[in-house]
Every structure is written in C-alpha cells, then in structure tokens.
Amino acid sequence: MNTDIQARASRFNVFPATEYDQYVAGHSQATPYHSSAWLQATESAYGHTCWLITVHHNGSLCGVLPLVKVKSPIGAGSLVSLPFCDLGGVLADNAEIRERLIAEAKALARTNRIKIMETRESGAALETEQTTDALPAHTKVRMLCELPENSEALFKSYKPKLRSQIRKAQKNGLRAELLTEPDAVNLFYDVFSQNMRRLGSPVHSLQWFKDLKAAYGDHLLISVVFQGDKPVGAGIVLLGGKQACIPWASTLEEFNRLAPNMLLYWTLLSHVCDLGYTLFDFGRSTLGEGTYRFKKQWGAEPYRLVWTEYHSGEQNPTGLDTSGNGATRASRLRPVIENIWRRLPLPFANWLGPKLRRYITL
Template sequence: MIKLLEPSQTERWDKFVLATSGGSFFHLAGWQQVIKQAFGHPTYYYYCERDGQITGILPLTHIKSPLFGNTLVSNAFCVYGGILASDDQSFTALKTQAQQLARDLRIDCLEMRNRVQAHPEWPHKELYVTFRKELDPDVEKNLNAIPRKQRAMVRAGIKGGLVSIIDDNVDRFYAAYSESVRNLGTPVFSKNYFRILKEVFGNRCEVLTVEHEGRLIASVMNFYFKDEVLPYYGGGVEAARDLKGNDFMYWEVMRRAVERGCKIFDYGRSKIGTGSFRFKKHWGFEPEPLFYEIDLVTAKQIPEINPLNPKYQLFIAAWKKLPLPVSQWIGPWLAKDLG
C-alpha cells in the first residue's frame, strides 16, 4: 500500500532510511519540512507499507517556475535521492506512483537523482559526478594521503595561523558563502534556508568557520549521516585565496570528522570539467558517475537548466558584477526554483 508521509510517521521513515542500503542524508524526512518552510514548494513523500512495515520510500518535490520549467524531482535541492526500497515490488509500486503523479500534474519531466543507475530505460544527464573516499582513523595518514601539491596548500594554511571554529548560527557562514556564490555568477539562497536546515537537522548539520587573527576567511555547512560527512555548502571571502582558506577548511572538516568517528568523506557533486571538479581531483579523490535519470512527460528532451548552458552566460557575467547586498536581496527569489 502506498501512503503519503504524515508527521506522526517521520521517525519510522528515518529508521527505514538509516537501515536500508543506498539510503542517504537526502532521503531523510526532515527535507520535507525544510523545503516547505524555506521555499513553499509542494512535496509528495510517498512510502510503501506491507504487513505494518515500511518497505520503500520516495521523496518528491514539485517545482513549477516560469523561468526554469515544471519538474518533479527526487530530491530537489539535494545531490542524491530516488526510490529507496527493500524489494522489487515496492520499487515498482513507488515508480508507478511517481509516474502517475507526474502525468496528473502535467509536468515537463520526472527526475530521479541516483548514485547507482536505477532506470536504465530512461535517458540520464551525463553531467555530474560525485567524489567519495574512505577515511583512515589516523588523522596523519589522511593528511599524508593528500597529493603533495594539495598537501602543501593545507600545510600553508596551518602555518599561516588559520584556525577552525564550530559556529552555532549561520551568520558568518552566510557572509562567506553568499560572496562566493555571487562571484561564481549564481543566485544565492536566503539566509533563512540555512537557519531552517540547522533547526531541522540539529547535530546532523554543523557549520565550521575558518578565522585568521579573528577575521572571517571561509565557512562551510556540513551534513552528517551515519558514518559519513558531507561538506555541502561552502565559500570564502576574498582573502581566502591568498591564505589558502578553502584548502585548510576542507582539511579541518576531514580532521574533525575522523575525531567524530566518520569513515567516509563525501566531497559531493561537481559538473565534469569545472573548477570544483579539478579541485576535488587534486585532493586525490576519483569521480564516480551520478545517474540523474529523466522520465520525459510533456518535454521532448532533457531540460538544460545548468550554468554550462550557453544561453545563461550573459546572465552569469552580469550577476558577477552585482553589489553583494543586491545579490543577497534578489538571489533568493531565483534560487528557490533552482532545485
């Protein structure tokens, strides 16, 4: 039987996610609350139940935008998602439910963001990869495993007097992150979105900030899931480049994660051939393909809503020149539909 998630069932939902192979931070029920509060998009969190037990879950978000199309995504604002099921019957039932909803809503396409190919009959975006690596329990072994040139950057940050601090709010994080995002020509999310993430996910969501002589240099929001750490949103101020602030920041995330008992460092999604792709390779991480599988409903081809699309180049160039306060004011209006 397919049901829609009610607040009284979120604990059962999360227990299933934590116990099932393939479950990720982005399958957790808290995302429904985050997306509703921060963006106001309709969500459809389906689960399959048999003999009183949850046997499959599927978080879906409906984003309808005059600028960026009409899509149903699992899961929006997340790098992973898709159907999580303990058996083929539940998988098929949830897939059928999603396809029916997609047709009822007359959307452009249904998108499943999978780490492993789950719908070989659907086309998929050959655009993204992820970077994941096992951590050694010995902190020094992790440092020595970083390729020599990148390790020198980390050591330069340490020698230069950088320190990391865990912040209990998102204020300094937002200052660094919004500046970085503006410099990339990308609309920034609202500060309220990040506040909600911390409120909803509690100690699974942590902000690490890098300082130099008391000044903000860089900051990153990390997600913790089982034995994994995912540095998800991050950025630095102008001084970060010369002080090797970002290099030091990610090392500190890794170091602290080992002390916390984490065994996997998930560097997250990058577009093939971009600066972030090369940066992660320099750390000795190898790319793993992501399967963003698309069921075309009313669309004739996969929508190209990404910064590599040539039609967005003028917009990106103009956005980079915006004063930071203006980008922080206008950006959230656009970013809420870029799921």
C-alpha cells in the same frame, strides 16, 4: 505483483517522520539528503510541497521515494527527488518495491498535472579509463572518498604537496573553528553570499540555511576559517549513517592566496573521520575541471550520477552533459548573465537571488 504490497502517496507533513527516518537510517543506499530534515527545510524556507511515496509489506515500511513539487512561475512545476542537491531517489528493499514506488510517483504526477518527474541517484564507480575520452565532455560525477580509522591516518595518506598546503594556511595565520550554534549560519552566509555573487549565480536565502540547521541540528556542521576576526572561508557538512557530505563551501577570492580552502576542508575531513564516519561525499564535479582535480587530490574517486526524467510518465535520461542545441544556447547566454549578476550590489543580489533560486532545482 505481490498483492500484499501497499503503495501510497502522502503529504510529507502527515506521514510519521520517525518511521521514515528509521527506514532511511537502515538503508545502505541512503544519503544525508534523504533525511526528513531536508524536506522539512524545503517546505518551511521555500514553501514547496513535499511528498513521500511509500510501500508497506504486511504493515512494515519497505520502500520510500521523497519528492518535492517545485513550483514554477509558469506552469505546474516539477516533481524532483531531490531539489537543491545531487541525490535523492528511491530507497527500496528490492526491485519490485522500486517499480511500485516509481509507478505511484508517476500516478501522483498525473493527478497533479505535472509533466516532469526527476530522480537523482548515485551509480557505480567509474573506471580510470572512463574518466577521459570514453565519456562526453562536461560529464558530471559524484566524488566520494573513503575515510580511514582516524585523522592521523588520513593525514599520512596525503601526498607531501597536499600536507604542505594544509600547513601553509596555518602558517599564514588562518585558524578554523567548528561551530554548532545556530548563529554560525550567519558567518557562513556572509562568505557564501559574497562568493555566489562573484560566481554570477543567484544565492539561496539565509532562511534556507537557518531552517536546515534547525531541522538537522547536530547533524549539520559549520566550519569557518578566520583571518583574525574576519570570516574568509566557510562550509557546511551534513551527516547521516556513516556518511558525511559537503553541499556548500566557499572562500573569499581576495584571501585565496592564503589557502583558506585547504584548511577548511581539512578541518571538516579530520573531524568527521575522528567521529567515525567512513565515507566523505565531496559533491558534484565536472570530469577533468578544476573542482574535480581539487577533490581528487584529497582521495576522492568519481561515481556516476544517474539523473532520470520522466516526461508524462515516459523515462528519459537527463544526460548530465551540456551537449545539444538547447544547452549550447544556454552556454552562450550564461557568461552574459553571470557578468551582469556580478555587477549587482551585494544587498540587492542577496534580496533578488533567493526569489529566483527557489525555482532552480540544481
């Protein structure tokens, strides 16, 4: 290997964030999640330790790997790039730099006696025939949509049925607002926390979203759909480079007949399109399931998600499907746990959820 290449592991809070963000902004594979803002919020909201693996060549930054040491109530936890989202992983100038970053990350894991390191990266687009019988059931994919020059062209690209569904929400008296002030997080969380309890899943803390908004600033957009003065739908979009991604969106089930989700997504898509963003990341979905079909109707196409675990330094694909005995046992227990969670009073669910959610890296 080139001896002029210097690799090191640094605590996130001591590495120059400006240098890191400048490199991320100039890398073609970067996502909004790679921003230092994600690491900043992860540390401040949940107290996890964040690391940066970096490589310099002749003094210039030429590769980065952001990692979060996710604590565990039992054991040493894990190193993840990145937790609470679909993506993260290596950004490097070339394959040699990539190898150095992974090697340094393994060394960091050994030093801290952490047995599991995980990277989450995007792969190639799936061919049409690969989205049916060629892939295992429950395969997870990233749904990406290329955006045209403006929202008018985007609307014209939709099928008549989709256009009518967007208009339906408006005819039903719903209105959507794009909000930038920090207090908008409370409106989002009101909808989001109710929906997560309905789904039977522990919710992120309100502080997590407040810290994300503080860290991302104008690069975090919040859209809220109202019926009168009541929030019935809400979503968050993160911006970076020419890419926009939507990690969270929720609607209240009792209002779904009014199509708030259609107005919510259209409001965000049209806005980022007119801002000049060229790619919209709808996030992770399971092939063939409801959310996959919902995102596909907006023009999104599936891309592989390459999640790789390193157990004590040895590479092991995580396999983003639910095959295997352990997964089968978990799938059997899941409906029981979800049913119990749905019965919790909302204030209690919102208190208990974040205490568990901070350890769940998905």
